[in-house]
Amino acid sequence: xxxxxxxxxxxxxxxxxxxxxxxxxxxxxxxxxxxxxxxxxxxxxxxxxxxxxxxxxxxxxxxxxxxxxxxxxxxxxxxxxxxxxxxxxxxxxxxxxxxxxxxxxxxxxxxxxxxxxxxxxxxxxxxxxxxxxxxxxxxxxxxxxxx
Amino acid sequence: xxxxxxxxxxxxxxxxxxxxxxxxxxxxxxxxxxxxxxxxxxxxxxxxxxxxxxxxxxxxxxxxxxxxxxxxxxxxxxxxxxxxxxxxxxxxxxxxxxxxxxxxxxxxxxxxxxxxxxxxxxxxxxxxxxxxxxxxxxxxxxxxxxx
DNA sequence: AATCCAAATGGAAATCGTTTTCATACTACT
DNA sequence: AGTAGTATGAAAACGATTTCCATTTGGATT
Numbered sequence: 001x002x003x004x005x006x007x008x009x010x011x012x013x014x015x016x017x018x019x020x021x022x023x024x025x026x027x028x029x030x031x032x033x034x035x036x037x038x039x040x041x042x043x044x045x046x047x048x049x050x051x052x053x054x055x056x057x058x059x060x061x062x063x064x065x066x067x068x069x070x071x072x073x074x075x076x077x078x079x080x081x082x083x084x085x086x087x088x089x090x091x092x093x094x095x096x097x098x099x100x101x102x103x104x105x106x107x108x109x110x111x112x113x114x115x116x117x118x119x120x121x122x123x124x125x126x127x128x129x130x131x132x133x134x135x136x137x138x139x140x141x142x143x144x145x146x147x
Numbered sequence: 148x149x150x151x152x153x154x155x156x157x158x159x160x161x162x163x164x165x166x167x168x169x170x171x172x173x174x175x176x177x178x179x180x181x182x183x184x185x186x187x188x189x190x191x192x193x194x195x196x197x198x199x200x201x202x203x204x205x206x207x208x209x210x211x212x213x214x215x216x217x218x219x220x221x222x223x224x225x226x227x228x229x230x231x232x233x234x235x236x237x238x239x240x241x242x243x244x245x246x247x248x249x250x251x252x253x254x255x256x257x258x259x260x261x262x263x264x265x266x267x268x269x270x271x272x273x274x275x276x277x278x279x280x281x282x283x284x285x286x287x288x289x290x291x292x293x294x
Numbered sequence: 295a296a297t298c299c300a301a302a303t304g305g306a307a308a309t310c311g312t313t314t315t316c317a318t319a320c321t322a323c324t
Numbered sequence: 325a326g327t328a329g330t331a332t333g334a335a336a337a338c339g340a341t342t343t344c345c346a347t348t349t350g351g352a353t354t
Contacts, residue, residue, distance in 0.1 A: 018302060019349095038340075053304040058341070076221055076276065078312085079340060094270045103268060109256050110279065121250055122284030123241045129223065130277045132257065137269030165331060166320095185311075200333045205312070225341085226311060 020052045020060040025069065025084075034073055034081035034093075034102050037061055073102075074129060092130040098139035105132075167199045167207040172216065172231075181220055181228035181240075181249050184208055220249075221276060239277040245286035252279075 017025065027040045037057050044051035052060065061082055064070035068088040073081045075095055085091065094103040110128045117123055135143060164172065174187045184204050191198035199207065208229055211217035215235040220228045222242055232238065241250040257275045264270055282290060 020302075036340090055305075055342085056303055059302085074221060074223055074276075078225065094264065094268060094272075096270075097273065103270065109260060110277075113256060117241065117279065121241060122287065123243075123250065123279070124282045124287045125241075125279055126244065126281040128277070128279040129221075130257075130275070132264065132270070132272055132275040134273040135271045140269065140271045167331075183311085202313085202334080203332055206331085 018060065018063070020056040021063055023052050024057055024060040025064065028070060028082065028084050031083070033100070034075065034083055034095075036079050036081055038079075040082070073131065075131060075133075092132070094132045094134065094136070096136035096139055097133055098135055098143070101136050103136065165207065165210070167203040168210055170199050171204055171207040172211065175217065175229065175231050178230070180247070181222065181230050181242075183226050183228055185226075187229070220278065222278060222280075239279070241279045241281065241283070243283035243286055244280055245282055245290070248283050250283065 023044055024040055027044055028035065030043075038054065040061075041052070041054045041057045044057070061070060061072070065072055065082075069084065070082050071085045071090050073083065073093065075081055090108070092105045092108060094105065096102070108130075110125070110130060114125050117125060134140075170191055171187055174191055175182065177190075185201065187208075188199070188201045188204045191204070208217065208219070212219055212229075216231065217229050218232045218237050220230065220240065222228055237255070239252045239255060241252065243249070255277075257272070257277060261272050264272060281287075
């Protein structure tokens, strides 16, 4: 008669998301762009003072990445960014250095090459990083006309 | 009759490498693998107590990267690595997560796609990051036989 | 409902690569 | 030699992330 256990059931091994994870996930659903842990924390705290602490945000992000619901993106400034992904998948970006917009690439360039890398080098790929930096169409045009 | 100015000549605009840059460059020539700033510093100091300080190593690396003689590589652990490159060129790696070896890829996968990315998204590429992580042939085999 | 255990949480302190600051040493040109 | 602009070094500052540790919470057991 009791509501089922929100963190999961130990007997069945059912494992649900912790409160922290759910809050972080909810925050990421609001964002349409790459977001840092500190941004997520700030955003959550702003809308609710009892929101998870920064430590919990970091821990939750780790869990969500491990679960394949979120991917972390390294844009080279020493601050990791996060975003939702289709569970278990990943994608890469074109990142505009002017307006910070990130465009998803719908195809992974490396996937095509896994086979040839494997056979050419005997290298077993576990994961890879690919990000492209430059100017998006808008900003590139602005740059042109401003000059 | 005097030797020409070792830092360069202001009139001609000739610009040579500073002592720090030369030392760092020499260190990089010794390495056959990706190296961190702190490693370079430690190595230089070990062989000569009057070697450049850490700050100078960082500054020299920045200069060398700007000059296109060195590239910095982000392997995702928060510590940048550096290596010599064919001046003005770049390359990517297969990085073994077990023995830390890095295998140079002789071809840049992104170069082929610049055109199509440009025309499909209007995105102007300035640079990109691509690193592949996994196990090199040796380590992959070891992993197999150990199990 | 009372209790116990494991997991989750929060805040403060610690880490650690890198950058800044600022005073000093060097170099090139006059 | 004199001066201005660089280069350099050590120490302090920075900032994202992790670690510590004490507390709370949730789930199972009685």
